[in-house]
Amino acid sequence: MPDPVLSVRGLTTEFVTPGGVVKAVTDVSWDLYPGETLGVVGESGSGKTVTAMSILGLVPCPPGRVVGGEILFGGRDLLTLPEKSLRRLRGREIGMIFQDPMTSLNPVLTVGDQIAEALRLHDRELRRDDARHRTIELLTSVGVPNPEVRYDQYPHEHSGGMRQRAMIAMAIANNPTVLIADEPTTALDVTIQAQVLDVLRTAQEKTDAATVLITHDLALIAENADRVVVMYGGKVVEVADVFSIFSACRHPYTLGLLSSLPRLDIDVEQLEPIPGSPPDLIDLPTGCSFHPRCRVSKGREICRTEVPPLRDVGPGALSACHFAEEVPAEMAVVSGELGTAGS
Template sequence: MSKALLSIRDLTVEFDTPAGTVHAVNGVSFDVNPGEVLGLVGESGCGKTVTLLAALRLLAEPPARLVGGQALFQGRDLLRLPRRELRRVRGRDIGFVFQDPLTSLHPSMRVGDQIAEALRVHDRGLAAAAARARVVDLLDLVGVPRPATRLRDYPHQWSGGMRQRAMIAAAIANRPALLIADEPTTALDVTIQAQVLDVLRLAAAETGAATVLVSHDLGVIAELAARVVVMYGGRVVETAPVGELFARPRHPYTAALLASVPRVDGPLRLSDPVPGQPPTLLEQPVGCSFAGRCPCREDRERCVVEAPELAPGTHKVACHFPLTASRS
């Protein structure tokens, strides 16, 4: 395996709220290797987005509080870089496609000007004409029709799918080494989702960037990712190559997550929702974060008194009693 491009180690993030301290991310560790597509999956509120925003120091502090950990990118810890150096990394070496393009794009700036700004902020000597030509090329790459004309539009004149294409264009403008896409197909219909996913593939191929794809849509992950990290309750519970994970999930939560997805192959059956409710994260569990919902726990006391660690290997699982049978 190549040396990791991004290595997150023991990242812990908390939020101060009127209800108390929310333990949003608890000792999260995973690597992103050069050129790979890594899927980051889990239920809403499990800490996927917070992990990546914290690694890039994009969380408002307060209420967020970085308790500890490292985010090593190309050997440098992003969590300890001076702000000036960090700004050079964000947008140039790391591109970020945010979840909601309508709130990420400035409503009173033309789309083309916003993409050009992403270029010129990292290349002060870039002439306006050269920036415009690059914007046209980027919009053409992501499938925007008549890019030389449409770059003068405002965000409200574009559909959700088109705005997402603009966000991808801005994220890859400086040919980053790492592209992070946070729920890039949320709120889009199925046809547009497929088009946006194709654009992400093209974007990664254009730049050679490694990609972190954050999603709760397992179909999207199965289609694009080579390796998957599963999060639950602010922790990583399993990580494996995508084919291995889907065929032989070892953590009970991963198996329950896969069982909740309707199957179109084999006999017709209803999906099985994951039982119970996710933890509130206001209290840090002493044992396994999934113990309260786990169908395999029975009366095993170890699950509630001792937090499991990720086992070493290609297929890592944080479970005292991992599954061994193949998924049916």
């Protein structure tokens, strides 16, 4: 394996609130390798976005604080860089595509001026006319029609899909080494989702950037990711290549996510949701935080009392489950149940 372009090591991020300390991210570790797409998946509140914000130094302080870990990029620990150095890095070496472009774009500046600003911020010698020309090229590359006209329009004059394309253009403007896409298609309808994902793949190919794709949508993961990090309760609970995740996952939470997906190859009367609710990050359950919702635990004491380590369970695969070896068999049982549900 080549050296990773980005390594997250033991990242822990908290938020101090009147109700207590929210343990948003706890001891998160993963690597991103050149040219790959790493999918980060989990329910809302699992810590996906906070991990991305911690990488970029965008966690608001207060109430947020990164209390431990390392984020290694280009031989530097981003957590120790001064704010001025982080600003130079953001947008030039690491590009970010935010979830909601309507709140991420400045409503009082034209879309074109905002992209051009990202170019000139990192290249002080770039002339205004040249920045405009480059911005129009970027808008064309991400499929924005009539880019010369769209350049001078404001965000509210663009559709949701057009705004997201503009965000992608801004993210790739300086040919970054890493792209982080945080729920890039959540607010879009299915047809526009597919178009935006095609644009994102094309942008990744043009820049040769390694990509972190953050989403709760396993269908997007199946189609776009090379490897997958599954998060629950602020922790990483499984890491594996995308084929292994869908064919023989090794954590009960991943199994629950897969069981709740609609499928076209099996006649199913009703989907099987994960019982219960995500954990309270102020007051996490003892032991494994997933055990109250787990179908593999079966009430065993070790699940209630001991936190499972993230351990090797196969080539390139990690799982934070005391009984990871039992999950594939349980997956087969679930598939069999689903297969007979409609018969």
